[in-house]
Amino acid sequence: xxxxxxxxxxxxxxxxxxxxxxxxxxxxxxxxxxxxxxxxxxxxxxxxxxxxxxxxxxxxxxxxxxxxxxxxxxxxxxxxxxxxxxxxxxxxxxxxxxxxxxxxxxxxxxxxxxxxxxxxxxxxxxxxxxxxxxxxxxxxxxxxxxxxxxxxxxxxxxxxxxxxxxxxxxxxxxxxxxxxxxxxxxxxxxxxxxxxxxxxxxxxxxxxxxxxxxxxxxxxxxxxxxxxxxxxxxxxxxxxxxxxxxxxxxxxxxxxxxxxxxxxxxxxxxxxxxxxxxxxxxxxxxxxxxxxxxxxxxxxxxxxxxxxxxxxxxx
Amino acid sequence: xxxxxxxxxxxxxxxxxxxxxxxxxxxxxxxxxxxxxxxxxxxxxxxxxxxxxxxxxxxxxxxxxxxxxxxxxxxxxxxxxxxxxxxxxxxxxxxxxxxxxxxxxxxxxxxxxxxxxxxxxxxxxxxxxxxxxxxxxxxxxxxxxxxxxxxxxxxxxxxxxxxxxxxxxxxxxxxxxxxxxxxxxxxxxxxxxxxxxxxxxxxxxxxxxxxxxxxxxxxxxxxxxxxxxxxxxxxxxxxxxxxxxxxxxxxxxxxxxxxxxxxxxxxxxxxxxxxxxxxxxxxxxxxxxxxxxxxxxxxxxxxxxxxxxxxxxxx
Numbered sequence: 001x002x003x004x005x006x007x008x009x010x011x012x013x014x015x016x017x018x019x020x021x022x023x024x025x026x027x028x029x030x031x032x033x034x035x036x037x038x039x040x041x042x043x044x045x046x047x048x049x050x051x052x053x054x055x056x057x058x059x060x061x062x063x064x065x066x067x068x069x070x071x072x073x074x075x076x077x078x079x080x081x082x083x084x085x086x087x088x089x090x091x092x093x094x095x096x097x098x099x100x101x102x103x104x105x106x107x108x109x110x111x112x113x114x115x116x117x118x119x120x121x122x123x124x125x126x127x128x129x130x131x132x133x134x135x136x137x138x139x140x141x142x143x144x145x146x147x148x149x150x151x152x153x154x155x156x157x158x159x160x161x162x163x164x165x166x167x168x169x170x171x172x173x174x175x176x177x178x179x180x181x182x183x184x185x186x187x188x189x190x191x192x193x194x195x196x197x198x199x200x201x202x203x204x205x206x207x208x209x210x211x212x213x214x215x216x217x218x219x220x221x222x223x224x225x226x227x228x229x230x231x232x233x234x235x236x237x238x239x240x241x242x243x244x245x246x247x248x249x250x251x252x253x254x255x256x257x258x259x260x261x262x263x264x265x266x267x268x269x270x271x272x273x274x275x276x277x278x279x280x281x282x283x284x285x286x287x288x289x290x291x292x293x294x295x296x297x298x299x300x301x302x303x304x305x306x307x308x309x310x311x312x313x314x315x
Numbered sequence: 316x317x318x319x320x321x322x323x324x325x326x327x328x329x330x331x332x333x334x335x336x337x338x339x340x341x342x343x344x345x346x347x348x349x350x351x352x353x354x355x356x357x358x359x360x361x362x363x364x365x366x367x368x369x370x371x372x373x374x375x376x377x378x379x380x381x382x383x384x385x386x387x388x389x390x391x392x393x394x395x396x397x398x399x400x401x402x403x404x405x406x407x408x409x410x411x412x413x414x415x416x417x418x419x420x421x422x423x424x425x426x427x428x429x430x431x432x433x434x435x436x437x438x439x440x441x442x443x444x445x446x447x448x449x450x451x452x453x454x455x456x457x458x459x460x461x462x463x464x465x466x467x468x469x470x471x472x473x474x475x476x477x478x479x480x481x482x483x484x485x486x487x488x489x490x491x492x493x494x495x496x497x498x499x500x501x502x503x504x505x506x507x508x509x510x511x512x513x514x515x516x517x518x519x520x521x522x523x524x525x526x527x528x529x530x531x532x533x534x535x536x537x538x539x540x541x542x543x544x545x546x547x548x549x550x551x552x553x554x555x556x557x558x559x560x561x562x563x564x565x566x567x568x569x570x571x572x573x574x575x576x577x578x579x580x581x582x583x584x585x586x587x588x589x590x591x592x593x594x595x596x597x598x599x600x601x602x603x604x605x606x607x608x609x610x611x612x613x614x615x616x617x618x619x620x621x622x623x624x625x626x627x628x629x630x
Binding site for chain 1: 342343346347348349350351352353354357358359360361362363364366368369391392393395396398402404405406408437438439440442444445446447449451453454455456458462464465466524525526541
């Protein structure tokens with residue numbers, strides 16, 4: 001059934017059936033003019049939209065993965081600040097012929113990832129309008145310690161990367177070409193925001209972090225500029241570059257270094273820590289160093305220098 | 316210049332020039348993965364989108380009015396809860412050929428209304444994608460007293476209306492037809508969220524309220540259903556129905572009663588108070604009564620019964 005046939009109010013009722021759940025700190029959830037929430041610390045807030053045909057391939061993306069993505073991009077921003085996710089608000093604009101079954105499946109994908117990371121979906125807005133479906137999620141979290149910030153890298157800091165980069169962009173390429181690269185495609189379809197890791201990094205004293213949503217090069221550039229330091233990064237050959245993947249990349253004339261430097265949507269965390277701090281036990285690995293400077297980035301990937309460029313901007 | 320020529324990052328820089336302002340309770344504003352905010356009470360959160368061609372007439376709407384609307388719909392939801400607006404987050408999806416000058420003018424319209432009501436615009440997201448421009452605003456406010464809710468109307472309560480209804484829908488009609496109805500058109504273009512009034516209503520003990528964003532009939536219906544009471548409403552002939560407006564309505568075969576019952580986007584507040592409470596000094600007038608019941612609404616406008624129906628849903 002199409003959304004225009006079912007009607008906005010009926011679709012909203014069905015969405016509320018997916019999202020509604022009581023929680024003591026949420027005094028008013030859905031069904032009023034606004035939600036009311038008692039946060040347990042300073043509030044971290046971010047908003048990002050994902051758009052059909054821009055952020056995911058229409059017809060090749062499971063419905064649940066669309067909702068998953070809408071939650072993931074925002075939960076990753078909270079992770080980069082060291083925040084515990086608490087609430088998500090959803091603003092949906094879908095075309096009148098949007099299939100309602102698919103919409104509800106996408107909502108369940110969003111709900112699944114939100115629930116996994118402790119976030120409740122409250123409030124929201126649904127509109128039918130022309131153009132591609134757009135899922136806009138606002139994520140609210142709380143802090144137990146000072147946030148990790150982009151402008152807190154200091155000369156002498158070691159740069160650490162947690163999570164892989166490059167996979168999601170190549171997964172998108174594989175999906176587009178109809179190629180069988182399950183690990184890469186899974187990285188694109190089901191990106192995992194590193195929420196627990198963000199909390200751990202903050203707890204051990206990491207001051208500066210950014211989520212790599214727009215490519216390692218561009219996000220490193222942002223970190224360097226915000227902190228007013230130069231960064232030298234040396235990313236080793238990634239472990240996902242198996243012989244099978246290499247063969248596929250060669251056949252398709254795709255460059256894994258470019259994917260690592262410029263590919264977005266992996267939601268790895270790039271962070272900076274004082275030299276004495278060992279983040280390896282948390283699953284991060286050291287990939288560089290900060291020096292006094294003016295915001296320049298020297299990026300080397302698999303022993304070769306790379307241009308610093310990135311995807312479309314993200315939050 | 317078009318957005319695609321200027322580039323997302325450059326547009327974001329210009330937007331930040333409009334929005335950036337320091338405030339002690341905002342620890343991180345723009346330029347990081349997320350904003351950080353120390354609220355001074357329970358948080359009220361709402362999100363709503365407005366869409367070019369759906370919520371405003373492209374080519375007949377001043378740019379500043381688009382941004383004003385995006386803020387107004389959300390500030391009105393906070394007003395209906397009795398919340399003090401504190402933060403707005405903006406997610407913008409615009410077509411690649413979006414004129415950047417117009418976009419910035421719209422952003423200044425949003426900023427002007429936000430500032431007027433004590434809200435800072437922080438964080439945000441900008442994407443270029445096909446389809447009409449969509450402005451999605453998340454509004455965060457704080458409470459000093461229990462929120463006014465839809466489900467708190469009690470049998471015996473008096474229903475009060477603050478603000479006019481019907482004007483905005485007729486203003487939209489006038490604008491569409493190119494007719495000169497400045498007061499009605501202003502009501503459509505520059506709706507005023509009743510933020511200060513919401514705070515006052517809450518302070519004097521009003522327990523239940525809703526903003527009339529989807530028409531008096533539909534929003535009264537929501538109030539009745541949420542509270543499980545029957546409502547009898549008798550709206551007098553509105554003061555904006557001047558001889559001049561009457562003549563125009565007749566010439567255009569438009570019905571002011573339908574506009575009052577079904578017209579949305581006026582952002583009046585409909586609220587319920589115990590019989591002893593006089594809200595007239597605050598600028599509200601009594602228009603009905605709640606009785607024990609099952610969520611039915613009897614609506615009379617200008618001494619004639621009206622069907623209860625409404626516009627597209629709002630938050």
